Amino acid sequence: MSDSEELGIMVMGGYARATFSMAKTGAVYFTLHNQNASEVTLTAVDVDASIASDAQIHTTEMQGDVMKMREMTEGVTVAPDAMVDFKPGGYHIMLLGLTKGLTEGSDIALTLTFDKQRKVHVVLPVKKDENVGHHHHH
Numbered sequence: 001m002s003d004s005e006e007l008g009i010m011v012m013g014g015y016a017r018a019t020f021s022m023a024k025t026g027a028v029y030f031t032l033h034n035q036n037a038s039e040v041t042l043t044a045v046d047v048d049a050s051i052a053s054d055a056q057i058h059t060t061e062m063q064g065d066v067m068k069m070r071e072m073t074e075g076v077t078v079a080p081d082a083m084v085d086f087k088p089g090g091y092h093i094m095l096l097g098l099t100k101g102l103t104e105g106s107d108i109a110l111t112l113t114f115d116k117q118r119k120v121h122v123v124l125p126v127k128k129d130e131n132v133g134h135h136h137h138h
Contacts, residue, residue, distance in 0.1 A: 007118045008035040009078075014124040016108050021101040026052065028093035028110065028124060029086045034078035043075040044113040045093050051108050053097030060089050069094070075115075088129065102126045 014030030034040045047055040057072040067089075076091055078084045086092050093110070095102075102108065104126055112120045 007040075007114070007120060009033070009040055009112075009114060009118070009120055010035065011112065011120060011122045014122060015127045016095070016102050016124055017129045018104040018126050019098065019101045021103075023101045024096070024098055026095040026098055026102045027088070028055075028095065028108070029088065030122075030124065031083050031085050032076075032078050033083045034080060037080050039077050039079050040118070041075045041077040041115040042112055043115055046111040046113065047095055048109055050099060052095040052099065054095075055110065056094045056096065057091070058094045059091050104128050 010033040012031045012033060014028065016026055016028045019026050032042065042057060045055040045057060057076055058069050059072055059076075060067055060069055062068075071094075072091070076084060084091065095108075106126045107123050108126060109121065109123045112122065114120070
């Protein structure tokens with residue numbers, strides 16, 4: 001991933017959560033590591049139209065006793081030499097209008113756009129989320 005290293009932005013441990021075949025939405029998680037001396041802001045995410053119609057930066061927050069998802073229209077800022085986790089229950093990338101379910105073992109490509117028109121292209125695996133669901137099939 002030379003483009004991310006040149007920008008000093010690393011995308012680590014990323015994956016998209018596998019969905020059932022008729023799912024219309026999906027979630028993508030990763031850790032952003034800003035290796036720059038100044039903050040960077042993730043402002044947008046693009047996904048190929050063959051995968052989904054839209055990708056948005058969301059956060060999950062408690063409002064009273066209800067978990068609500070909210071689009072981060074201002075983006076997510078990563079402080080100098082800091083990391084921000086996109087994980088279940090926090091920041092995540094929401095894929096909307098999936099063309100088909102996300103199948104475990106496949107890959108999805110995303111373009112992360114940061115301030116100053118910096119772009120990072122990533123290809124992430126689709127995995128079952130170990131923390132979700134308690135059905136084990138053997």
